[in-house]
Amino acid sequence: MDVLGLKDSFSRIASYGDEVPLFFYSDLFIKHPEVRDLFPISMKTQREHLIGALAQIVAQVDRLEDLTVFVQGLGRDHRKFGAVAEHYEAVGDSLLATLAHFAGDTWTPELGADWAAAYGLVASTMIEAAKEDEASRPAFWRGTVLSCEQRAFDITVLQVRPEPRLDFLPGQSVAIESPRRPRLWRYYSIANAPREDGTLDFHVRLIDGGAVSMALTYGQEPGGSLRLGPPIGVLTLEATSGRDILMVAGSTGLAPLKALIEQVAARPAPPSVRLFFCARAAEGLYDLPSLEKMAAEHQWLTVVPVVSSELRSRGESGSVTDVVMRAGNWSGHDAYLAGPSEMVRDTAARLTSAGTPRSQIHIEDFGWSEP
Numbered sequence: 144m145d146v147l148g149l150k151d152s153f154s155r156i157a158s159y160g161d162e163v164p165l166f167f168y169s170d171l172f173i174k175h176p177e178v179r180d181l182f183p184i185s186m187k188t189q190r191e192h193l194i195g196a197l198a199q200i201v202a203q204v205d206r207l208e209d210l211t212v213f214v215q216g217l218g219r220d221h222r223k224f225g226a227v228a229e230h231y232e233a234v235g236d237s238l239l240a241t242l243a244h245f246a247g248d249t250w251t252p253e254l255g256a257d258w259a260a261a262y263g264l265v266a267s268t269m270i271e272a273a274k275e276d277e278a279s280r281p282a283f284w285r286g287t288v289l290s291c292e293q294r295a296f297d298i299t300v301l302q303v304r305p306e307p308r309l310d311f312l313p314g315q316s317v318a319i320e321s322p323r324r325p326r327l328w329r330y331y332s333i334a335n336a337p338r339e340d341g342t343l344d345f346h347v348r349l350i351d352g353g354a355v356s357m358a359l360t361y362g363q364e365p366g367g368s369l370r371l372g373p374p375i376g377v378l379t380l381e382a383t384s385g386r387d388i389l390m391v392a393g394s395t396g397l398a399p400l401k402a403l404i405e406q407v408a409a410r411p412a413p414p415s416v417r418l419f420f421c422a423r424a425a426e427g428l429y430d431l432p433s434l435e436k437m438a439a440e441h442q443w444l445t446v447v448p449v450v451s452s453e454l455r456s457r458g459e460s461g462s463v464t465d466v467v468m469r470a471g472n473w474s475g476h477d478a479y480l481a482g483p484s485e486m487v488r489d490t491a492a493r494l495t496s497a498g499t500p501r502s503q504i505h506i507e508d509f510g511w512s513e514p
Contacts (some may be wrong), residue, residue, distance in 0.1 A: 144257050146205045152254055153201045156245040157194065163245055164193040171237040178233060181224050183326040200265060211268060216375035218269030220318065222282040223328065223372040226273075231266040238262060276373065283320075284309050286369040289342065294429035297349040298395060299360040300334075303369060308341040311374035313402035314479075316507070318372035319345070321358040328372060329355040332481070332507075334398035336405035343371075346395040346430070378479065378507035380406055386477045386503070387415040391467055391490050393482020394422055397430055399507065400481055404437065404444065413443045417470075421449035421463035421482070464490045474498035480506045 203210035448458035
């Protein structure tokens with residue numbers, strides 16, 4: 144398989160933007176109208192999801208271990224849509240037709256064979272992961288909302304009890320569907336380590352135009368029902384590294400990092416953890432009281448609030464990346480970054496250029512959440 148050829152081909156095809164997924168889904172629904180009911184009425188976000196997933200698969204095509212983990216997660220996760228093995232052949236036919244259409248004169252039999260082989264590997268891995276998952280877990284969990292607490296004008300914290308119990312690793316995420324937005328699923332990180340009572344916390348930020356975030360924040364009441372997908376993601380602790388930990392959280396990117404902090408707290412000898420929690424304005428530091436309480440209880444935890452757009456009497460102000468880089472040398476730390484994509488990319492790049500090995504920098508970006 145010509146990996147460089149696949150990456151170059153995808154780069155050219157992706158330059159056509161939204162035309163690519165529009166062509167793909169049109170081709171799929173015309174040839175296989177029976178699959179239309181698996182998708183939401185509005186396909187705008189679904190089209191963005193397709194490009195995001197393809198981009199991540201192509202980016203990892205030469206790192207099979209990482210790609211396998213990602214694709215297995217997709218296979219397990221797609222069970223919640225009602226996807227079955229027969230659907231993958233239909234998707235593959237339409238995907239290859241789409242790629243050939245936009246590749247134009249650059250499409251060759253050899254390139255087509257490479258794309259077919261790559262998709263075959265992805266599809267077989269997803270199917271096998273779904274089959275194994277089916278033996279031990281439901282396709283989705285039914286969740287009951289126990290509480291809804293508005294922490295800021297655009298941030299709500301939900302506590303949910305899933306049935307049956309949902310087992311997960313701290314740092315992982317699940318997709319959530321509200322009955323008010325059927326077949327629209329959005330990923331949210333679980334904001335706590337596993338509890339005896341099985342409850343889960345979610346930090347939901349209201350997004351302008353975000354249908355699911357609107358349904359989960361305004362009008363959501365205790366007793367309401369949700370559907371939860373299986374836990375996915377690899378933003379999990381390096382349990383045996385022995386290194387101290389740097390965490391950088393932007394807005395509700397705090398959620399998975401708070402779960403990791405709770406996991407660290409359960410260790411017999413916790414490493415030193417320094418968390419930089421940032422927002423544009425002070426009111427965006429919605430969980431600061433809870434974090435400061437945790438820091439007061441654990442000497443190994445230091446919390447640094449950072450506000451980027453205003454001066455404040457407590458904490459730091461300015462770019463969180465600049466604040467982090469001024470604070471010390473992090474080359475000997477494990478770094479965990481979560482939040483807005485631009486912040487995560489910039490911080491990761493600065494850490495790498497300052498000597499932190501890329502293998503010690505942990506981020507999660509599904510490309511599937513509301514922007």
